[in-house]
Amino acid sequence: MYEIKRAKKRHWGRIKTLIEANPETLEQKYLPKRKEFFVALGPRPEEGGRRPVVGCVALEAHHKQRLGELRSLAVTEEERGNGLARVLIEHTLLHARKRGVKQVLTITGSPDMFRKFGFDFFRADEKYALINDLLAKEDDRSS
Numbered sequence: 001m002y003e004i005k006r007a008k009k010r011h012w013g014r015i016k017t018l019i020e021a022n023p024e025t026l027e028q029k030y031l032p033k034r035k036e037f038f039v040a041l042g043p044r045p046e047e048g049g050r051r052p053v054v055g056c057v058a059l060e061a062h063h064k065q066r067l068g069e070l071r072s073l074a075v076t077e078e079e080r081g082n083g084l085a086r087v088l089i090e091h092t093l094l095h096a097r098k099r100g101v102k103q104v105l106t107i108t109g110s111p112d113m114f115r116k117f118g119f120d121f122f123r124a125d126e127k128y129a130l131i132n133d134l135l136a137k138e139d140d141r142s143s
Helices: 009-020 084-099 111-115 134-142
Strands: 003-006 037-041 053-062 067-075 103-105
Touching: 003 084, 009 037, 009 053, 009 067, 037 084, 053 084, 067 084, 084 103
Parallel strands: 067 103
Antiparallel strands: 003 037, 037 053, 053 067
C-alpha cells in the first residue's frame, strides 16, 4: 500500500509541512538534512499525477556511523492508525542495519510505541542519556 523511498528534492516541501503540523512533538528549527529522510508515498490519485507524501522519518548518523538517531517521524492525520508509523520505523531500522549502524536512539513522547521495536530506557546500572540544551540557554541570554 505504501512505498517507502529516500526523499528527493521535490518531497522537501511536503516533509516540512508534515513536521510543521506537529509543533508540540517535533523539533521545528533544526531539521535533519533532506538526504537523511525517507518518505512514505500513498496511492496514486485517481486523476493521475504523483503519489502523495503521507509520512516521513529521518535517520541521522553520528560518531562515524556507530550511532544513529531516528528523528522527525510524522504521518498525515488521514493515515494515523493505519500502521504507517510502524512501517517507517521498521524501514529505518533495516536501513540502519545495512549501513552498519550499531545503536539507534530516539527522543520521543511516545516511548511505548518505540519499545515495540526494541528501544528501551537505560537501566539504572548503565549510562544515562543527558542533554544540555545550549541553544535554549543562548535564547534565554538574548531575551
